[in-house]
Amino acid sequence: MTACGGAGLENPLTLTIDGRVVEARPDAVVLEAGLEAGIYIPHLCDHPDLPPAGVCRLCVVEIEGHEGLTPSCTTPVRAGMVVRTRSDEILAARRLAMELLLAAHPPECGSCEKYLNCELQSLKQYLGVEESRVKRRAKLLPVDSRNPLFVHDPNKCVLCGRCLRACWDLRGVRVLGLVKQQAQASGGIQYEKPATPNVLAEVSVAPIKQNRLVLSLADAGCRFCGACVEVCPTGAMQDKFGVLTGAERKAAIVPCKIKCPAEIDVPRYVRFVARGDLASALAVIREKVPFPLTLGHVCDRPCESACRRGELNQAIAIRELKRVAAILGAEGGCRGDLAPRNESGKRVAVVGAGPAGLTAAFYLRLQGHQVTVFEALPEPGGMLRYGIPAYRLPREVLAQEIAALLAGGVFLKTNSRVESVTELLTCGYDGVVVAVGAHRGQRLRIPGATAVGVFTGVDFLRQVNSAATVPIADSVVVIGGGNVALDCARSARRLGASRVTVACLECRNDMPAAPEEIEEGEAEGVVLLPSLTPTRIQVDSGRVTAVEFVGVASFCFDDAGQAQVETVRDSARAVTAGTVIFATGQLPEWPEEFGLEVSDRGLAVVDPHTLATCREGVFVAGDAVTGTSSVIQAIASGKRAAAALDRHLGGNGRLDRRLAPVVEPEPCLGPGEGFHALPRLDQDLDEHSGASEASRCLQCDLRLKIKTVALWGEY
Template identity: 40%
Template sequence: MANLIIDGMKIEAAEGQNILQAAQRAGIYIPALCYHPDLPSFKDSTPSPQIYQGSVKLEATSAEAYQGCQLCLVEIEGEGLKTACTTPVKDGMVIQTSTPEIQERRREKLAAILLDHPHECLLCPQREGCDLKRCSMNVPEEERCCAKFNVCELRKVTEYIGGKLKLSRYKPGNLAIVEDEPLFIRNYNLCIGCTRCVRICKEVLGVGALGYLLDSGKVLTGMLAPSAEDSYCRLCGACVEVCPTGALLDKDIKWAERETALVPCRNACPAGIDVPRYVNLIAKGKFAEAVATIREKVPFPAVLGRVCFHPCEDVCRRGAVNEPISIKELKRFAAEHDTIPQGNGHVKSIPPTGKKVAIIGSGPAGLTAAYYLSELGHQITIFEALPELGGMLRVGIPQYRLPREILDKEIQRIINQVGIDAKINSRVDSLDEILAEGHQAVFVAIGAHKGTKLGIEGEDSPGIIDGVALMRDVNLGREVRLGEKVAVIGGGNVAIDSARTALRLGAKEVTMLYRRSRTEMPASPEEIEEAINEGIKIDYLMTPSKISRRNGILDMECRRMALGEKEADGRKRSTVIEGSEFLAEFDTVIVAIGQVPEIPKGFDLPAGPGGKLPIDPKTLETSRRGVFFGGDVVSGPASVIEAIAMGKKAAESIDRYLGGSGAIEQPAVETKRVDMCLGREEGFAKRPRVNTPTLAADERKYNFGEVVISYGEETATHEAGRCLRCDLRLDITPPALPPERWLEFNAANIETVPKSEGVFQLFDEDKNIIYIGGNMNLYEGLKEQLDSGAEARYFIYEEERMYTQRESELLQEFAQTHGGMPPLNMGPDLDDLF
């Protein structure tokens, strides 16, 4: 260790550190734009012979290497001025980070950096709150700063260094602005040549898509080929993350949303599964770790790998390049390659709490809540009215999508691993009875098992059944006869499942009727496509209006529909075309237009519109204390992953209700710093999505064998390797930024001000300057303003022996910009300053 003194503070620094690193670890700020804590020094980076800025090829005019921004100058006793980022620490060093000479040299270096960068906004005294669109000084738009202005590192460093910069007006370089590449915008007019992007791409990521060169002494950066694709860019966005200016910007991400928008797949998952983490583990062949990562958030990886509606894929940023990652199928692959034996691994380690919880219903919400609450030490009993566990997983999803052996294995793993008591054929009609048995809390997750009626004449005729009842009977092994000609009313997943099931039950002709177009169908697009491949006919823009039975045949009167304006859900309103009626004959009509819950009257709880129960959306607790509802019984028919998310929320709330913390998740995989190396890969951007194979339509449509065939290892790792690794950006250490420039204008902050010469500025609520004053005693001058009741909200100050000259400079700058004095400076004592 080396002992040194920085600005009077004694600190210890590890051997091998430079002064900048030692200062930052001690909380001492030194400005720097080329330095970044995750990057090698600029000294280790060599220039390229040529680069491209858009289609413009540039060649080096000198072999000289970049010399750094040199803003990090410090004064070392006995050695003079040195750059902190290149000077190793030595025992006994005495260092000053801010002297008049250092400040002046930094201003010179900063002026050189800003010379070729738009800087009018950076130096404007009224820059706070400016929208960069309306400018009172009529600065041309190409000379203004960019959308990153309010969070710009260059701006913050410029403000920190402060003082009068010797700068001429910016002259636009008219360099390339590349906007036709996916995901990112590169504006070379805003590049300051710090080479951070080059170093993270080449030295950290191992990609090397970017380079830099010197042209007449100026540092220029660019791609190594005319396009990102030809440069073998991995499109991870790490270069955007380390850029201190707006030279590199995301196309689709606002700064305020970046924490969620940078990794949209994880944010879109209702259960919060760490998608990029497990996808990356699959790419590396670490399949057991991948499925353990999934199990941290959900207890059903194999189920979800088959039936999840994968909202993560809809927002996958790879989709903006060509096609999204096949996230759902990778989840399925990971679950099928779980090497941890059933009942082992992530087991309950918390001692019993002695608290009893009843779970009514064993669907995805109920089983999830039971799993997590049992892991927390609570005694769980599941009450299931059906003869088998699983709820809608068991009776609502056909076996060709979710094989029974897969469902059985996952349910048994949950029951056995955490020791849950499950009672089948146990319908609960009274909450009073359950609570009287000693249960301190009840979670009702009974689903929505009742089909919605059409509301037309004749719908109660024999031969008309609802899709939910059909799926339940088939999945429980009951005999179902439909005849040869079947109609299915509806356009959701239950309607698609009913139609495809009808084929497998022997129907020769299955027709679906949907009142809107295919675009508006709520069913999964891939399920629609598979239904069509199996020969199911879908009549769009059609609805039944009346049904009658004649000689064992159902006559269904249908009407054609037209689409109008969009409704609240985004789908277009459908209206009947008058005079378009026609008759169609069917043996069976299956109605699958929606589902509602059936809450037993003995629960004695008021139901809301549509049979839904009013609950606290944050806790899922009902008006009856200790009774919680969740899943489809609350939301209406939803997805499995949404039901799981509700089950987790219920578990958190119930644990808190029982006196716990509500922290239900336990890490199953040790969290390690992400390996940042991606490597260079030719043709990465063009790699197509690997779609999963399916059984041929003629081979599958007459039986309930699983349709989709799993990935093999080679295919899975290849598909996982297409991931852009957007999550890398969240693992990049933020650069050290200057301390907050503005101090709140109060007595406590003024007490910290030195009693030395200098200039201070007062600001209003919007951080507009309202007073500029020089004083031989900064503390006394500010205290006088406070005592006089000055209507200021913030202040800043700078120590300056020539304070009257500095005060005059600042006032003249303000007057030139605004045509007058700050409001509190208006008075008779200004003439001496000019």
């Protein structure tokens, strides 16, 4: 079947349905002709994306000149055809067909997850089938919830065959089949066809391979695309996450894209990588963010944590694919023109040249404004430059991407600390984005916290990254369990400290740092001491000598962000340390008289949606709003502030541009033998291994292309 709107049909033919003359496409079937003309004909097995099956018999109609009732889903239209969709005979046949469909379907809808989202339930109401003449039974087949993504309850299946056609005809994966199963008293199941056909066997949908039943979808070669779940008209095939609607549903189906703060279209660029079109993959990324390669190195990849493939075996290496696309896709220049289309004549100032500030500057420039970025430090990059160590983000990468970004006509003034927003506004700037970051490290309030040899993480990393010689002792204790703590510890090792310890409140598995950071840190000799809280820093003649800890039983953060710790009795211990680094959070450093409202916690007070402050034309982005966060969050925040400021300045606030070609994805995936077990490739990817890795993608977004069937209430 092909999709077609009601208007502008090519060579339509006319037929009469229920006395109404309607136009239809010549290749339409009677059911489509009726539905497109707004005449509801009940149907269950038919689906607009699947070939017709003609098995449910709910769509039967009378056609003049045809004997008996004809299924409208398999009958092509003919010019002059006269169709009746309603008569006592038709209704009786539909009701009986429905009674047969429901004979083994659980009678109670109320306890089903699909309640009120169920086509079968809707049809039951439409046909008024409450009482049943046929004998009802329960199939008593076991529910299959062994795979991590879907639940298959054959007891709710009415054998409409949509899932089979989705699997075979739409996706070409060919793993679902009809199998006769013998329900046994024990509730177990006997899979072989019995030698003497047992009349009490039940037919159900099950994974098959070469026409033989196999134990699991994975064994059968399933690609876990979810098309079967998408087309199931009842509760037989469901997502493990349950039945969701609207935006929640989209978010659950394609979580990688929704979880990205910058809303990068992950499935789309992964698909380009799989096709070997890395230039287009890069273009997809650049439609949303200006730092593809930097993100390819240091993104904290919320997409990967959400990746549905991760539930199957291992998440797609999305960040590595981004890196491959950013490097190889840029060879020969980037695709797509990212230059201002016209000049607005407005001047804007951006305070801070970190990821948030630079992103805001980039997009404001694209919208045609004159942008000046003020940076207090000698080099641009903010935390990318002064927080993240060079071993994680090579300086050339950063320099190259910042240079490309500034090349669009953004003015950068380094070593220029802005002391007051008011001053900027009086200097003739029409708008300001404040992205000063969070550069003031926090120390715990324990004795000795200000002694010589005690640093905050942010100060320590800034010194390290400024290539200054940092006076560091042989034994270093880092307090904190996040990425900053690991950055400090690993940097300390690189500076020559032989005994580096990371102590944190969290237990090992709950440490907020990225797992690979922890693993690599340990491999470099960093010692982890989880579930500890420092009580005192021992100081001898003005210098740090050790840190005293007690064990943590549990802890939580109160509303003010202070840790409330329950300690373990008699668990005090001391760790020798010549240097102590607090990696326990950072806050913005606001100049006095800066002119913006700041909360008790030291964060800027803004409108959560537009990031606008109480000062007209002044917006705040990045860590200054949220406290320490991720690079991708900062970029998303900078973009949002830029959009809001652009609108404030009379622009349309639409920052995204189409850079990559629009390619309709191929709905047919083909057989997936061994697909479920393909291992993640994330080391030194090149074009080919990158394509292999990208081919592991479940392509969850294809599901959103499947049309939903309109229920009778909508006609």
